[in-house]
Amino acid sequence: MIKELFVSLKQGHRTVDYPRTAPVLPDRFRGMPVADPAKCPGGCRLCVESCPTGALTEGLTFDLGRCLFCGKCRQSCPQGVIGFSREYRMAARQRNDLIIKNSSLKLIESLDKESKRIFGRSLKLRQVSAGGCNACEADTNVLNTLVYDLGKFGVQFVASPRHADGLLITGPVSRNMSLALEKTYAAVPAPKLVIATGACAVSGGPYIGHPEVLNGAAGVVPVDLFIPGCPPHPWTILDGILRLLGRL
Amino acid sequence: MSLPPFKTLRNCQTVELESIPLVAAADFRAAIVGAVEDGSRICALFGAPARRSGLALETALTEAAESAAIRLFAVLADDHRGILSVMATDVRDAYPALTPDCPQAHWFEREIYEQWAIKPEGHPWLKPIRFHESYAKKADSSRRSCVPIGITDFFRLEGAEIHDVAVGPVHAGIIEPGHFRFECHGENVYHLEISLGYQHRGVEPALVGGPDRRTLHYMETLAGDTTIGHATAYAHVLETLTGTAVSPRALTIRGIALELERLANHVGDLGALAADVGYLPTASFCGRLRGDFLNMTALLCGSRFGRGLVTPGGVEFDLDNNLIAELQNRISVAFKETAAAVNLLWDSPSVLARFENTGIISADAVEDLGLVGPAARACDVVRDARYDLPSGIFRFVQIPVSTWSTGDVFARAYVRWMEIQRSVDFIKSQLAVLPEGQTIADIAAPAPNSLAVSIVEGWRGEICHVAITDGDGRFRHYKIIDPSFHNWMGLALALRNQQISDFPLCNKSFNLSYCGHDL
Numbered sequence: 001m002i003k004e005l006f007v008s009l010k011q012g013h014r015t016v017d018y019p020r021t022a023p024v025l026p027d028r029f030r031g032m033p034v035a036d037p038a039k040c041p042g043g044c045r046l047c048v049e050s051c052p053t054g055a056l057t058e059g060l061t062f063d064l065g066r067c068l069f070c071g072k073c074r075q076s077c078p079q080g081v082i083g084f085s086r087e088y089r090m091a092a093r094q095r096n097d098l099i100i101k102n103s104s105l106k107l108i109e110s111l112d113k114e115s116k117r118i119f120g121r122s123l124k125l126r127q128v129s130a131g132g133c134n135a136c137e138a139d140t141n142v143l144n145t146l147v148y149d150l151g152k153f154g155v156q157f158v159a160s161p162r163h164a165d166g167l168l169i170t171g172p173v174s175r176n177m178s179l180a181l182e183k184t185y186a187a188v189p190a191p192k193l194v195i196a197t198g199a200c201a202v203s204g205g206p207y208i209g210h211p212e213v214l215n216g217a218a219g220v221v222p223v224d225l226f227i228p229g230c231p232p233h234p235w236t237i238l239d240g241i242l243r244l245l246g247r248l
Numbered sequence: 249m250s251l252p253p254f255k256t257l258r259n260c261q262t263v264e265l266e267s268i269p270l271v272a273a274a275d276f277r278a279a280i281v282g283a284v285e286d287g288s289r290i291c292a293l294f295g296a297p298a299r300r301s302g303l304a305l306e307t308a309l310t311e312a313a314e315s316a317a318i319r320l321f322a323v324l325a326d327d328h329r330g331i332l333s334v335m336a337t338d339v340r341d342a343y344p345a346l347t348p349d350c351p352q353a354h355w356f357e358r359e360i361y362e363q364w365a366i367k368p369e370g371h372p373w374l375k376p377i378r379f380h381e382s383y384a385k386k387a388d389s390s391r392r393s394c395v396p397i398g399i400t401d402f403f404r405l406e407g408a409e410i411h412d413v414a415v416g417p418v419h420a421g422i423i424e425p426g427h428f429r430f431e432c433h434g435e436n437v438y439h440l441e442i443s444l445g446y447q448h449r450g451v452e453p454a455l456v457g458g459p460d461r462r463t464l465h466y467m468e469t470l471a472g473d474t475t476i477g478h479a480t481a482y483a484h485v486l487e488t489l490t491g492t493a494v495s496p497r498a499l500t501i502r503g504i505a506l507e508l509e510r511l512a513n514h515v516g517d518l519g520a521l522a523a524d525v526g527y528l529p530t531a532s533f534c535g536r537l538r539g540d541f542l543n544m545t546a547l548l549c550g551s552r553f554g555r556g557l558v559t560p561g562g563v564e565f566d567l568d569n570n571l572i573a574e575l576q577n578r579i580s581v582a583f584k585e586t587a588a589a590v591n592l593l594w595d596s597p598s599v600l601a602r603f604e605n606t607g608i609i610s611a612d613a614v615e616d617l618g619l620v621g622p623a624a625r626a627c628d629v630v631r632d633a634r635y636d637l638p639s640g641i642f643r644f645v646q647i648p649v650s651t652w653s654t655g656d657v658f659a660r661a662y663v664r665w666m667e668i669q670r671s672v673d674f675i676k677s678q679l680a681v682l683p684e685g686q687t688i689a690d691i692a693a694p695a696p697n698s699l700a701v702s703i704v705e706g707w708r709g710e711i712c713h714v715a716i717t718d719g720d721g722r723f724r725h726y727k728i729i730d731p732s733f734h735n736w737m738g739l740a741l742a743l744r745n746q747q748i749s750d751f752p753l754c755n756k757s758f759n760l761s762y763c764g765h766d767l
Contacts, residue, residue, distance in 0.1 A: 003592060003595060004529045007533070007592055008529060010585070011533050011588070011589065026543065027547075028547070028548070028565065029551075030551070051461070052461045052464075053465075069551075069556075070465065070555065070556050071550075071556055071564075072461070126418075127422040128425075129423065129424045129447075130425070130446075131446075131447050131448075132763065133469040133471060133473075133763050134471060134473045134762075134763060135469070135553045136472070137424060137472075138472070138473060139552065141421075142538075144422075144535070145532075145535035145536050145538075145539060146532055146535065147539055159420035172449060174449055175448075176379055176380075176445050176446045176448050176766075177397075177417065177425055179397070180417045180425065184418050200469075206462055206465040206466060207450075210449055210450045210454060211450065212448055212449050212450035213449055230469075231472065
């Protein structure tokens with residue numbers, strides 16, 4: 001026992017004092033895409049053609065729900081029009097709100113008063129991976145570590161839909177998982193929330209249009225929160241959940 | 249009887265399709281069974297339409313005649329000699345199964361049956377592995393995956409006190425879906441059957457006709473926790489097909505990223521193993537430390553999983569002196585803390601009591617099933633592609649192979665700990681001598697009518713990619729074998745005669761990929 005205490009002292013206190021302290025993201029982190037239309041001579045379409053998922057369309061419009069944040073558009077542009085900021089707060093309540101022009105994404109509104117009364121101080125989630133590659137899953141799971149300490153916000157992942165207030169879905173929803181997802185959703189007592197996490201769950205991600213997938217969660221269950229990214233940074237996920245609950 | 253010769257090649261080498269011996273199915277079978285008896289191992293065994301993988305000068309007539317045929321390709325590895333061998337046969341409807349004489353082939357042959365409706369005659373267990381409609385019926389491809397998932401003929405024990413325990417597809421934690429059937433007598437598991445396919449996204453059919461702008465993203469998300477491993481395997485395929493020389497600097501950065509991926513996952517696994525036996529100090533420390541290693545990858549390329557780093561021709565991000573110093577510093581600190589956290593495990597009798605003699609698999613089972621990665625090395629089998637079939641930077645810098653002999657959960661944990669130490673040594677030494685030069689080279693057009701094999705030792709074990717190009721150098725077929733494809737059956741065997749309550753522990757000691765298997 002004494003050994004454990006000794007090691008524990010050496011490991012030190014590692015929980016980030018979030019939200020009082022802003023998260024530190026690496027210099028090369030690709031957050032919110034930003035474009036400078038003034039620099040764009042137009043007509044070349046190199047960026048649009050480089051995008052693997054059709055997230056970037058004419059007029060420098062980004063669909064964050066499809067975006068893999070791969071940076072191919074930035075690379076393709078000879079004029080340096082496109083960049084990625086370190087803005088990690090990108091979740092949205094409506095799918096359409098993820099389609100941005102001139103980096104105009106607004107921080108999301110929280111739930112209505114009654115929903116906040118029910119979920120605001122205690123939210124139990126069941127996670128369903130439906131074709132996810134284990135990156136979104138891993139960076140959701142990491143919220144349970146002492147760095148993020150999800151529990152201190154009253155949010156917890158539970159082992160049964162019966163104990164849950166909602167689902168956090170990852171993956172493009174493979175046809176082979178759609179029934180299991182529907183059944184899990186049905187097993188959660190109402191009122192319930194659904195959070196679609198990652199490009200796959202929002203839009204199908206790299207698998208958009210495959211006959212084997214359903215292009216995200218919204219085709220199967222109603223979604224209350226969309227969190228973009230491939231995978232979203234843990235801070236993006238935490239920020240989205242906490243803003244939904246009106247905790248930020 | 250003299251067996252037909254294989255075409256031999258090195259890892260990351262391209263051969264012309266014409267040069268691959270095309271033999272009768274009976275000879276194909278005899279040659280593979282013989283080679284495996286002599287110590288070779290099946291890396292890949294798969295079907296591709298013979299029509300599309302035929303020769304450049306094929307006439308329309310032979311094309312039509314062959315259109316119903318499927319060409320089976322086998323890629324074997326002779327680990328001791330460091331060479332690969334390939335052979336092919338054309339089959340129609342059925343062929344004599346290899347599995348009765350060569351258990352390593354069992355999962356591959358189930359896949360062949362499911363993908364192409366070619367029956368391996370005499371296979372004992374021809375059940376679906378992914379539950380999708382046969383590619384042979386691709387005419388109505390709009391509903392390729394309309395085989396009802398999970399409805400199959402599960403293995404059953406009979407007896408008054410025998411009961412089934414069914415778990416999944418949705419699991420209790422934040423993990424991927426899969427279905428497990430335990431045949432139990434009381435607490436004891438006689439047999440575990442693993443039924444997957446829930447994560448099937450149709451990756452392989454989507455790769456046909458590539459490479460295109462989505463190809464790399466499929467590779468990065470085949471198994472998201474192995475982004476660097478699969479992206480590197482794919483990059484090697486394209487580099488050998490195009491004859492691209494990648495700079496030593498880029499190879500070294502890839503190697504560093506691959507080992508960082510191993511570190512993050514191994515450290516995370518040791519923490520999760522500790523959690524599964526209720527030993528919270530290590531669980532809690534390692535959970536945080538895993539993130540520190542992921543953040544080092546993010547320092548390198550902006551993504552914790554290495555998305556966007558590896559690309560055919562090199563790497564997209566370079567290291568400057570400040571970054572090298574920062575990485576050196578971070579890895580030293582994180583390793584010191586990891587050592588302190590992990591060494592608690594080996595000092596705790598309550599942990600060792602749960603780890604030791606739990607979920608044992610024998611070295612014979614490893615050889616029979618062709619298991620790979622830490623699961624094989626935990627049974628004293630020296631099998632590590634970084635050493636046996638080196639590619640990339642590992643052709644120049646060898647990492648000692650870490651083995652242990654007991655084949656139990658302890659061995660699988662301890663092999664990880666040894667590999668953590670070796671990977672840290674590798675990264676530190678490579679950062680100190682990072683070669684000068686460019687980080688990315690231009691890629692030419694891939695060679696037409698060729699087959700390329702690329703093998704990379706990911707953190708779970710051997711990743712094997714095989715590409716076959718058409719007359720224009722596009723992918724006629726692209727085969728992916730994640731290490732999990734070899735190892736799921738190992739987990740099933742490890743559970744025999746165990747308490748069902750030890751399943752989470754055994755499962756975590758393998759930590760296999762569902763999406764890497766389901767594709």
